[in-house]
Amino acid sequence: MRETAAAGQGVVDGRAPSGDHFIEADRITMRYTTRRSSTLALDNVTLSVAPKEFVALVGQSGCGKTTMLRILAGLIRPTEGTIRIGGQHLWHGSRRDEQTLRMLGLVFQDANLFPWYTVEDNIGLPLRLRGASKREWRTRAGELSELVQLAGFERSYPRELSGGMRQRVAIARAMSYNPEILLMDEPFGALDALTRDRMNLELQSITAATGATVAFVTHSITEAVFLADRVVLLTPRPGRIRSITPAKFERPRTLELQSDPAFQDTVRELRRQLYEDEGQDR
Amino acid sequence: MSSESQPAPRGKGRASGAELLRGKLLPWISTPVLLVLVVAVWKLVIAAFDISPYVLPQPEEVVGGMVEVVQSQGFMGHLWVTLTETLIGFAIALVLGVGMGAVLGRILWLERALRPLIVASQVVPKVALVPLFIVWFGFGMTSKIVIVAILAFFPIMLNSLLGVRSVEPGQRDVMRSLNAGRWATFWRLEYHSTLPYVFAGMEIGIVFAIIGAVVGEYLGGNQGLGYLIVVSLNALNAQQLFAVIVILTLLGFALFLAVVALKRLFIPWHESVIGVDESTT
Ligand SMILES: Nc1ncnc2c1ncn2[C@@H]1O[C@H](COP(=O)(O)OP(=O)(O)OP(=O)(O)O)[C@@H](O)[C@H]1O
Ligand SMILES: [Mg+2]
Numbered sequence: 001m002r003e004t005a006a007a008g009q010g011v012v013d014g015r016a017p018s019g020d021h022f023i024e025a026d027r028i029t030m031r032y033t034t035r036r037s038s039t040l041a042l043d044n045v046t047l048s049v050a051p052k053e054f055v056a057l058v059g060q061s062g063c064g065k066t067t068m069l070r071i072l073a074g075l076i077r078p079t080e081g082t083i084r085i086g087g088q089h090l091w092h093g094s095r096r097d098e099q100t101l102r103m104l105g106l107v108f109q110d111a112n113l114f115p116w117y118t119v120e121d122n123i124g125l126p127l128r129l130r131g132a133s134k135r136e137w138r139t140r141a142g143e144l145s146e147l148v149q150l151a152g153f154e155r156s157y158p159r160e161l162s163g164g165m166r167q168r169v170a171i172a173r174a175m176s177y178n179p180e181i182l183l184m185d186e187p188f189g190a191l192d193a194l195t196r197d198r199m200n201l202e203l204q205s206i207t208a209a210t211g212a213t214v215a216f217v218t219h220s221i222t223e224a225v226f227l228a229d230r231v232v233l234l235t236p237r238p239g240r241i242r243s244i245t246p247a248k249f250e251r252p253r254t255l256e257l258q259s260d261p262a263f264q265d266t267v268r269e270l271r272r273q274l275y276e277d278e279g280q281d282r
Numbered sequence: 283m284s285s286e287s288q289p290a291p292r293g294k295g296r297a298s299g300a301e302l303l304r305g306k307l308l309p310w311i312s313t314p315v316l317l318v319l320v321v322a323v324w325k326l327v328i329a330a331f332d333i334s335p336y337v338l339p340q341p342e343e344v345v346g347g348m349v350e351v352v353q354s355q356g357f358m359g360h361l362w363v364t365l366t367e368t369l370i371g372f373a374i375a376l377v378l379g380v381g382m383g384a385v386l387g388r389i390l391w392l393e394r395a396l397r398p399l400i401v402a403s404q405v406v407p408k409v410a411l412v413p414l415f416i417v418w419f420g421f422g423m424t425s426k427i428v429i430v431a432i433l434a435f436f437p438i439m440l441n442s443l444l445g446v447r448s449v450e451p452g453q454r455d456v457m458r459s460l461n462a463g464r465w466a467t468f469w470r471l472e473y474h475s476t477l478p479y480v481f482a483g484m485e486i487g488i489v490f491a492i493i494g495a496v497v498g499e500y501l502g503g504n505q506g507l508g509y510l511i512v513v514s515l516n517a518l519n520a521q522q523l524f525a526v527i528v529i530l531t532l533l534g535f536a537l538f539l540a541v542v543a544l545k546r547l548f549i550p551w552h553e554s555v556i557g558v559d560e561s562t563t
Contacts (some may be wrong), residue, residue, distance in 0.1 A: 010413050073459055098461060106459045114451040116474040116551045127471065157551055 012241040013231055014047035021048040021084075022213050023072060023181065028081035030067050030239075034166065041067045042078070043238035054207060054214045056224035056231045058270070060278060064239025065217040066109075069185050072215055075107050085181065105179030105212075109186040111170040113158040119145065120154040123172045130177065137176075144172035147206065164188075164195045171203075185217045197255055200227055204252060221270045225263060226253060233270060235277045243273055336354070339521045347525035348448045351510075361533070364495050364506040367423055368537065371430025380480055380485070383442025383540040393443070406442075407495055408433055416502040426498035433494035434487035438480065445479025446472065478552045481545040488541050492534045507533070 015021065030042040031215045040066045046159050051057045070076045072083060083090040085100045113122045124137035125146050132140075145151050148208045150170035158166055167187055174182060188196045198224060207214055218224050224231045225247045233242040247266060249257055304420035322343045328338055335343065351357055373541050386393040393400075412429055449472055455466045466475025507530050516525040 028354055075455055076459060094462070101459070101461045104459065106456075108452055108455065112450070112456050114471065114474065115452060116549070125456075129460050129466055129470075159551075159553075159556070177420050188294075 001166065004242060006095050011044055011046070012244060013050040014241045014244055016047065016050035016053060016230075017221045017246075018050045020050045022051040022053070022086060022113070023047075023215065024082075025068070025072060026082045026084070026086045028066070028068070028078045028083075030071060030072060030076070031079045040070075040238035043240050045234075045239065045241055047232060048214055049215055052211050053215055053230065054228045057095065057215065057217045057234060058219070058221055058224045058227035058274075059234035059239075059242070060236060061219075063234040063236035065234060066185055067239065068234070069183050069215060069217050071214065073104055073183050075103055087184060099235045102177070105177070105182045107167075107170050107172035107174045107182065107184040107187045109189055111158070111163075111166040113169055115158050115168055115175075118157055119161070119169050121265075122158065122169055124175055125173060126177050133262060140176055142174075144176055147175075148172045148202070152192060164191050164199065167191065167199070171206075173214075175206070180213060182207070182212045182214045183217075186219060187216075188223070189219060196223070201255070203227065208252065219276065221267050222258065225266050225270065228259060231266075231270060233273055241271075242277060301505070302440065326556075336518060336520050339524055343521050343525040344528060347521040348528060349530065351522055351525045357510075360505060360507050360510050361529075363423065364492075364507045365533070366500065367426040367430055367495040367498070367506065368488075368491045371427040371494065372434050372488060374431040374451065375434035375438055375487055375491070377484065378431070379438030380442045382445075383439045383480075383483075384446050384476075386439075387443040387446025404436055407521075409493075412497055412501050416498070421503040423505075425502065426495050428500040430491045430494040432492040437486035438483035439488060441479045441483030441486075442476065445476035448479065449475045474549075477549050481541070481549065484541050484552075485538065488537050490532070490536065492537065496530065 015024075015256050025045065025047045028045045028047075029040070032039045032260050045064075045068065047055075047068070057068060059065055067076070071078050074083070074090050077091055077094070085103060088100045089099055090097055090100050092156070116123070117125065120138060120141040123141040124132075125139060128139035142151075142154060148171055150165060150168055150172070153161065158169070161169065167190070171187065188199050191199065204227065206212075216224070216227060216228075221231075225245075225251055228247050231245040231247055233245065234240065235242040245266060249260070249263060283378075324338075324341050327333065328340060339347070385394065408429075411432075415425045415428050419428055436441065453471055453475070454467075457471050462470070496508035496511070499506035500512055503509060507526055510526050510532075511523060514520075514526060549555055
């Protein structure tokens with residue numbers, strides 16, 4: 001395990017060790033300026049994700065995880081730094097690169113479904129926006145409902161679903177157009193432990209099947225180590241990379257892995273770093 | 283993930299007896315009971331205080347009066363005038379209210395610039411302006427339509443403005459991440475999330491519209507149910523006065539229910555409609 005310099009002493013390089021970069025965030029600085037204050041949410045963060053790699057972002061609340069993900073998604077433009085995806089710049093001035101955006105699928109912490117649409121319509125929305133025919137998007141919505149275990153619920157409205165089911169609809173929606181990259185912001189944050197474990201296993205099999213590249217934000221260190229190839233720990237105020245921890249466990253992973261000593265060591269070490277930062281924080 | 287742990291797809295379990303009573307049958311029982319109660323109290327008050335029929339007629343006299351009024355020559359004309367004023371004025375208010383609410387909701391600086399004017403026009407007791415409109419637009423239908431439109435306009439405009447502003451940021455992010463254009467964002471997101479607010483404005487607006495029409499008719503002209511009230515009053519015909527009031531109430535009820543029906547048609551997915559569904563159907 002590569003124990004890295006503590007926060008504040010030099011910048012941790014978050015580039016993929018393989019040297020093969022699919023997503024490249026280069027020296028990203030994000031400063032939020034409101035009328036009252038100015039927050040340095042991210043300070044000179046360099047991070048890359050290799051093709052088909054699964055990277056988890058962890059860190060205490062307010063350390064800039066969501067900010068980083070929104071920047072990767074092109075929802076906000078960083079104050080400084082560049083984003084390249086598949087070698088293409090995401091931003092051209094104040095415009096976003098259309099081709100690049102099409103490679104991204106987003107899942108938010110709240111499912112953000114449209115309550116006026118049925119499950120099927122929600123899943124089909126991205127394809128409809130791309131001008132797919134009704135038959136096309138409905139077929140695809142049917143397939144995806146099955147994939148996320150929601151067959152039979154195509155005509156239900158979001159309000160008729162449980163929180164976990166809604167989150168699965170959101171995942172299906174993000175996957176409807178086969179994006180090469182999935183960006184997920186605490187997608188399972190609101191779920192109970194059991195459902196969460198199931199969703200983790202499911203996500204693993206889905207990403208294995210589709211070969212997607214994933215950046216995944218979570219509060220849970222166990223979840224991060226279980227899912228990811230690399231775990232990026234961020235420190236708050238200003239948001240910097242504290243450490244990069246590889247999680248090289250064999251795939252497919254089962255829940256038994258969580259009782260493996262090597263797995264538990266990794267989790268313990270990350271947790272130690274997290275609490276250490278908290279101690280430093282005033 | 284096992285599927286047996288999930289609720290059955292779109293299955294609606296059979297309601298228990300108590301649920302049925304509370305949900306479906308309740309209005310059918312409570313409404314007549316309430317009606318009987320009102321009539322009983324009404325009769326009791328007349329008997330207890332020995333009230334003259336010129337002040338408060340017996341309920342059955344009012345019903346008799348209603349039949350008489352409805353059958354009387356010219357009634358349909360009066361009803362038609364009030365209904366026309368209300369509906370045309372309301373339609374104008376709807377178009378202008380939604381249009382202006384949408385514009386002000388999107389253009390922040392314009393709303394801020396116009397805010398003093400909006401607040402002022404809200405604070406003004408608009409009913410006090412009615413005589414002015416009669417001076418300006420005459421004793422015919424036009425002045426009443428203007429009054430109706432102005433009264434119904436504000437709740438519709440303010441609610442639409444609020445609606446346009448209330449699109450959920452998370453849902454906006456979804457459209458933005460999908461690189462949706464302006465039109466798609468409007469049609470798939472903004473339109474749907476604003477509609478419930480527009481309907482909330484319409485529900486208030488339709489009630490204001492009838493008030494506007496009737497008050498306008500009180501003060502000028504010789505047509506409409508409001509005018510009929512003035513005539514009954516001048517003739518000290520309490521029976522007819524009460525009859526017209528009840529008819530006006532029924533008219534208001536019908537128009538309000540029409541708006542609610544439209545709402546159910548347009549936003550069946552919305553909480554306000556689901557609430558109605560669960561308690562009455
Ligand atoms: N729109 C904004 N305007 C101003 N400041 C913001 C904005 N969004 C985030 N911030 C600030 O940036 C910092 C990082 O926020 P961010 O949402 O990225 O944290 P996070 O790591 O996702 O936290 P959590 O785990 O609680 O979701 C916080 O200090 C927050 O106050
Ligand atoms: Mg967050």
